Amino acid sequence: MNNVAPLSTDRPAWRDPLVRALRAVLPPTSLLTEAEDMRPYECDGLSAYRRLPGLVALPENIEQAQQVLRRCAGLKVPVVTRGAGTGLSGGALPLENGLLLSLAKLNRTLEIDPLNRTATVQPGVRNLAISEAAAAHGLYYAPDPSSQIACSIGGNVAENAGGVHCLKYGLTVHNVLGIKFLTFDGELVTLGGKLLDSPGYDLLALFTGSEGMLGVIVEVTVKLLPKPERAQVLLASYDDLEKAGAAVAAIIAAGIIPGGLEMMDNLAIRAAEDYVHAGYPVDAAAILLCELDGTNEEVSESLMRARELLLASGATDIRTARDEAERLRFWAGRKNAFPAVGRLAPDYYCMDGTIPRKRLPEVLRRIAEMSRDFGLQVANVFHAGDGNLHPLILYDANKPGELERTEELGGRILELCVQVGGTITGEHGVGVEKINQMCVQFRPAELEQFHAVKRVFDPQELLNPGKAVPTLHRCAEFGRMHVHGGQLPFPELERF
Amino acid sequence: MSAADFSVELGEQVHAAYAAGTPLSLRGHGTKQFCAPAAEGAALDTTAHRGIVTYEPTELVLTARAGTPLADIEAALAANQQMLGFEPPHFGAGATLGGTLACGLSGPRRPYAGAARDFVLGMQIVNGKGEILRFGGQVMKNVAGYDLSRLMVGSHGTLGLILEASFKVLPKPPQETTLRFEMPADEAIHKMNVWAGQPLPVSAICHAADTLYVRLSGAGTAVRAARLKLGGDMVDQGDDFWRALREHDHAFFRNDAPLWRLSVPSATPMLGLSGTWLLDWGGAQRWLHTSASAAEVARAAQQAGGHAQLFRQRYQVGTSYPPESTIAQLQQRLKQAFDPGAILNRSPRDAAGQVTATRAGVAQVLR
Numbered sequence: 001m002n003n004v005a006p007l008s009t010d011r012p013a014w015r016d017p018l019v020r021a022l023r024a025v026l027p028p029t030s031l032l033t034e035a036e037d038m039r040p041y042e043c044d045g046l047s048a049y050r051r052l053p054g055l056v057a058l059p060e061n062i063e064q065a066q067q068v069l070r071r072c073a074g075l076k077v078p079v080v081t082r083g084a085g086t087g088l089s090g091g092a093l094p095l096e097n098g099l100l101l102s103l104a105k106l107n108r109t110l111e112i113d114p115l116n117r118t119a120t121v122q123p124g125v126r127n128l129a130i131s132e133a134a135a136a137h138g139l140y141y142a143p144d145p146s147s148q149i150a151c152s153i154g155g156n157v158a159e160n161a162g163g164v165h166c167l168k169y170g171l172t173v174h175n176v177l178g179i180k181f182l183t184f185d186g187e188l189v190t191l192g193g194k195l196l197d198s199p200g201y202d203l204l205a206l207f208t209g210s211e212g213m214l215g216v217i218v219e220v221t222v223k224l225l226p227k228p229e230r231a232q233v234l235l236a237s238y239d240d241l242e243k244a245g246a247a248v249a250a251i252i253a254a255g256i257i258p259g260g261l262e263m264m265d266n267l268a269i270r271a272a273e274d275y276v277h278a279g280y281p282v283d284a285a286a287i288l289l290c291e292l293d294g295t296n297e298e299v300s301e302s303l304m305r306a307r308e309l310l311l312a313s314g315a316t317d318i319r320t321a322r323d324e325a326e327r328l329r330f331w332a333g334r335k336n337a338f339p340a341v342g343r344l345a346p347d348y349y350c351m352d353g354t355i356p357r358k359r360l361p362e363v364l365r366r367i368a369e370m371s372r373d374f375g376l377q378v379a380n381v382f383h384a385g386d387g388n389l390h391p392l393i394l395y396d397a398n399k400p401g402e403l404e405r406t407e408e409l410g411g412r413i414l415e416l417c418v419q420v421g422g423t424i425t426g427e428h429g430v431g432v433e434k435i436n437q438m439c440v441q442f443r444p445a446e447l448e449q450f451h452a453v454k455r456v457f458d459p460q461e462l463l464n465p466g467k468a469v470p471t472l473h474r475c476a477e478f479g480r481m482h483v484h485g486g487q488l489p490f491p492e493l494e495r496f
Numbered sequence: 497m498s499a500a501d502f503s504v505e506l507g508e509q510v511h512a513a514y515a516a517g518t519p520l521s522l523r524g525h526g527t528k529q530f531c532a533p534a535a536e537g538a539a540l541d542t543t544a545h546r547g548i549v550t551y552e553p554t555e556l557v558l559t560a561r562a563g564t565p566l567a568d569i570e571a572a573l574a575a576n577q578q579m580l581g582f583e584p585p586h587f588g589a590g591a592t593l594g595g596t597l598a599c600g601l602s603g604p605r606r607p608y609a610g611a612a613r614d615f616v617l618g619m620q621i622v623n624g625k626g627e628i629l630r631f632g633g634q635v636m637k638n639v640a641g642y643d644l645s646r647l648m649v650g651s652h653g654t655l656g657l658i659l660e661a662s663f664k665v666l667p668k669p670p671q672e673t674t675l676r677f678e679m680p681a682d683e684a685i686h687k688m689n690v691w692a693g694q695p696l697p698v699s700a701i702c703h704a705a706d707t708l709y710v711r712l713s714g715a716g717t718a719v720r721a722a723r724l725k726l727g728g729d730m731v732d733q734g735d736d737f738w739r740a741l742r743e744h745d746h747a748f749f750r751n752d753a754p755l756w757r758l759s760v761p762s763a764t765p766m767l768g769l770s771g772t773w774l775l776d777w778g779g780a781q782r783w784l785h786t787s788a789s790a791a792e793v794a795r796a797a798q799q800a801g802g803h804a805q806l807f808r809q810r811y812q813v814g815t816s817y818p819p820e821s822t823i824a825q826l827q828q829r830l831k832q833a834f835d836p837g838a839i840l841n842r843s844p845r846d847a848a849g850q851v852t853a854t855r856a857g858v859a860q861v862l863r
Binding site: 113187193194201228300426434441442449453 | 552553554556557577600611613614623627629631633634635636637638639640641642643644647649668686689690692693694695696697714715716717720721759760761762763780781802822823824826827830832833
């Protein structure tokens with residue numbers, strides 16, 4: 001279980017001196033000290049985990065953020081960085097014994113450079129706002145996580161956010177050209193810029209997806225792409241999930257890389273249809289949404305071939321969006337699948353495993369079995385093109401023990417993903433949520449290498465401590481570990 | 497030679513060297529030795545550790561051992577109408593996957609499809625302690641743990657020995673056409689960047705000897721439509737042109753003057769350095785033969801927001817100019833975190849113990 005135990009109810013000794021020091025460098029509205037003011041910061045998008053921070057700082061510029069970090073480092077106060085708070089793995093869960101550093105006020109777009117096709121923005125700028133700012137030049141920012149109207153680019157970089165267009169346009173790591181970050185003690189470092197590479201080790205790749213463990217991102221330069229001339233979406237219905245899975249393989253094998261290729265199962269289809277009236281076939285076992293984008297000619301040619309392949313794979317019905325409004329409606333169903341499923345039960349828990357696509361039928365079968373065994377409904381939404389599965393577990397947190405059962409089921413699903421050659425997280429990050437499953441995916445020496453990298457950047461382990469990478473002790477306590485060659489790791493540690 | 501797995505042996509060799517504190521010089525087929533100064537110590541040859549481990553065309557994923565010849569991988573992909581998206585240079589027959597990734601070199605398609613590091617999904621490595629470690633995997637999306645497999649790309653074997661890599665592959669475009677336009681460099685820089693900002697199926701743009709070359713890739717109808725829109729003259733044997741450019745066999749590279757590589761924002765106007773230029777990657781990668789001093793070249797690149805690297809000299813190997821101090825310190829500490837005994841591809845030093853050249857731009861600190 002991922003228990004979030006309160007650390008202490010006593011005020012830590014550092015609190016008063018830190019408050020005094022921060023009042024000297026921050027405007028009054030940039031420091032929150034009262035419980036009622038800090039309440040909105042007690043959780044991120046993973047609301048099952050809540051904890052009130054010791055303090056909240058909201059710097060308005062890089063210099064103020066530097067001052068906050070310097071003072072925290074001086075007093076050895078741990079810092080958790082937060083962007084828009086939409087993360088789904090508890091990566092921005094605060095520490096009672098630490099400071100929460102919100103970068104929400106660093107929200108200016110600094111430069112759109114149309115000729116170099118780059119945008120330079122502060123970390124609090126929303127993902128979608130970048131594309132909006134670039135639209136006048138016929139350009140856009142490609143990664144589009146479902147939360148793109150709210151999530152901010154700093155968090156996107158920290159989590160290496162994905163979205164529905166990853167197969168063709170990549171993850172955040174493929175679309176970031178440079179960052180400025182602050183070290184744990186406030187030093188400003190620039191990585192990359194408006195260029196395609198930098199000398200030495202690829203620190204930019206290392207930083208992307210590092211979950212706020214290595215530094216605090218205070219500026220981001222991203223690559224902008226020309227808006228495709230045309231985008232068209234096909235909606236194919238199936239009476240059988242396996243046929244839909246085979247259709248995905250057939251499209252890729254034919255050399256077509258769709259802009260988006262999404263699958264939903266019956267429970268997700270019905271929920272989405274009920275919620276946004278997307279025009280989905282509610283009796284289908286699965287639907288595939290296949291978006292083709294590019295030049296007019298490219299799209300026409302691919303549409304024809306994709307349609308033939310979908311028919312040959314046993315689709316019971318194929319519809320092409322008649323106009324832009326219908327295309328957006330088809331996508332609205334998918335993009336609202338999480339809240340739609342959320343209406344079926346008081347609470348839902350979103351998982352994020354990735355699997356090799358060919359193992360999909362087997363994985364879905366086993367998820368269905370586990371769902372029955374645990375007595376919890378599971379809806380499946382799937383980035384089919386890149387194998388990223390989002391099972392949504394429906395539960396009621398008010399029923400005693402149901403959250404714990406849900407977490408147990410979620411953990412089992414992730415372990416299944418590792419077993420079939422996949423990973424416990426495709427795009428949401430480890431945070432606090434999947435920290436135990438890290439013990440299943442990695443061996444002790446690998447976890448130790450992660451810790452060694454963390455200490456390179458943050459020798460005192462003050463940045464987001466306790467997240468993303470478990471200690472070996474924690475893995476021993478968790479008890480379900482990566483078993484290699486029949487040998488249990490850490491034989492020297494006691495079992496609990 | 498058939499496929500063979502020597503990962504355990506390679507791990508043991510590194511472990512033994514770590515225990516003894518003796519340096520190792522990691523070596524594939526040796527085609528890219530000019531990219532970095534020769535390392536100290538006994539050679540550790542990876543070429544026997546070879547073979548494609550898995551290849552699933554419908555998953556767009558291939559996994560192969562470090563010693564596998566790049567040509568074998570490209571042949572296997574071509575048989576399925578697929579390719580390596582980063583179009584890596586071989587720089588000689590026998591180039592291996594391990595060396596290609598360790599050097600992190602990418603070809604003309606890089607700005608439009610991605611760099612070597614962009615295609616890497618996972619790796620098995622041996623760190624400087626002789627521990628065999630796996631990071632990433634065989635799936636497209638994976639954010640569990642730090643992205644240490646991408647970090648290996650371009651690290652010149654100073655962080656670990658690459659044993660095996662999994663990477664994403666791409667379908668081969670059904671058609672490719674190359675166009676040429678007579679044009680001076682300044683006008684070409686503007687054109688390349690304007691075109692790259694339009695929805696055109698561009699997969700390479702280069703300017704050499706007052707000629708702009710554009711490669712279009714995609715469905716036949718799309719390539720035809722773009723050709724009509726752009727104009728220009730069709731180049732016969734376009735593939736040969738891009739291959740020669742990628743492999744540095746193009747006439748521009750037949751020059752005894754030192755060869756510099758400048759990485760700059762793509763729309764940067766021509767820099768005021770004397771010499772001859774070739775602009776690749778739509779202006780983002782610029783090759784320069786010049787007799788200007790290293791300081792002059794480095795300063796010009798920095799002023800443009802980029803960096804310069806002495807890529808190749810007639811009688812000397814290239815050198816990366818190390819980045820600013822905080823980054824250099826972080827890089828040195830990363831090196832220590834992976835290779836605490838400083839045994840992997842240790843930089844050569846003079847009699848006084850001073851490092852005379854660096855690999856991957858990282859000056860290494862001895863234990």
